[in-house]
Amino acid sequence: MVDVWQTAMDHAVGAARRAGQVCCSGALIRCVDQVVREALQDDRKVMTKSSSVDLVTQTDQKVEQLIIQSVKEKFPTHRFIGEESVAAGESCVLTDAPTWIIDPIDGTTNFVHAFPFVAVSIGFSVNKQVEFGVVFSCLEDKMFTARRGKGAFCDGEPLQVSDQEDIKQSIIATEFGSSRDPEAVDRIFSSLRNVLCIPVHGVRGAGTAAINMCLVASGCVEAYYEIGIHVWDIAAGSLIVSEAGGVLMDVDGKDGGPLDLMSRRIVAANSRTIAERIVREIDAFGPPRDDEPLRR
Ligand SMILES: O=P(O)(O)OC(CO)CO
Ligand SMILES: [Mg+2]
Ligand SMILES: [Mg+2]
Secondary structure (H helix, E strand, O other): OOOOOHHHHHHHHHHHHHHHHHHHHHHHHOOOHHHHHHHHHHHHOOEEOOOOOOEEOHHHHHHHHHHHHHHHHHOOOOEEEEHHHHHOOOOOOOOOOOEEEEEEEEOHHHHHHOOOOOEEEEEEEEOOEEEEEEEEEOOOOEEEEEEOOOOEEEOOEEOOOOOOOOHHHOEEEOOOOOOOOHHHHHHHHHHHHHHHOOOOOEEEOOOOHHHHHHHHHHOOOOEEEEEOOOHHHHHHHHHHHHHOOOEEEOOEOOOEOOOOOOOOEEEEEOOHHHHHHHHHHOOOOOOOOOOOOOOO
């Protein structure tokens, strides 16, 4: 059978690698003593979006435009949901049309502080189903890819989630997010306390949803959960997890319910047992959906 989206996926891999080179040179330059003055100039270019801790830089915007322009030249009819385009007022509605879902820098706070985990994340959906996902972990120089029904890979090597079924023998990844609303923070802390006290071996967070999900796919952590992320954070990573044998769910009820890319809530785990246990421990809340028109 002809694999109609392979050309698009090959383009995504090239675009992510080129975008990653732009991100990495920016992040690394801040680590080099002799260019402190340049780094200070960079500091002044840090801007904020929904809150004072929701950061964006000119590099995020530049990288997103580079990716979108290169895709438009090759696939002029395709649509886009890009983090920085949405921040600038573009709509964030997932239709049945072929759609590139782009997070130009996943881990902008890491990027600004030279904390060395940043990724370029490109998901591609058709009929609201993710067909391929590409996550380039720039500073690790690792290219994670997945094509629906064809497995997940890191630099061409197949990925497989952990086979650990006992959550008490597990590491769980999560993040604190960018909301500083005290009620949301209380719920995040309550969930974290519940998960820690199961007890689990540990809780970790790379500072990027995409890399956290690639860690699940690689078998390094058993699960990742977060409330408050966006569709561009998880579109690519979700397929990478499921193609590596993992499961995805929302945080509704006892069994989580199916993953809804726009709901801003996700549990991605190696197994249904561990995912459902995390769902039971989460103090769930519903931030405004990504496709809610008046969310900004
Ligand atoms: O750095 P970004 O793209 O804002 O993403 C954050 C979550 O929203 C880290 O995953
Ligand atoms: Mg992101
Ligand atoms: Mg981003």
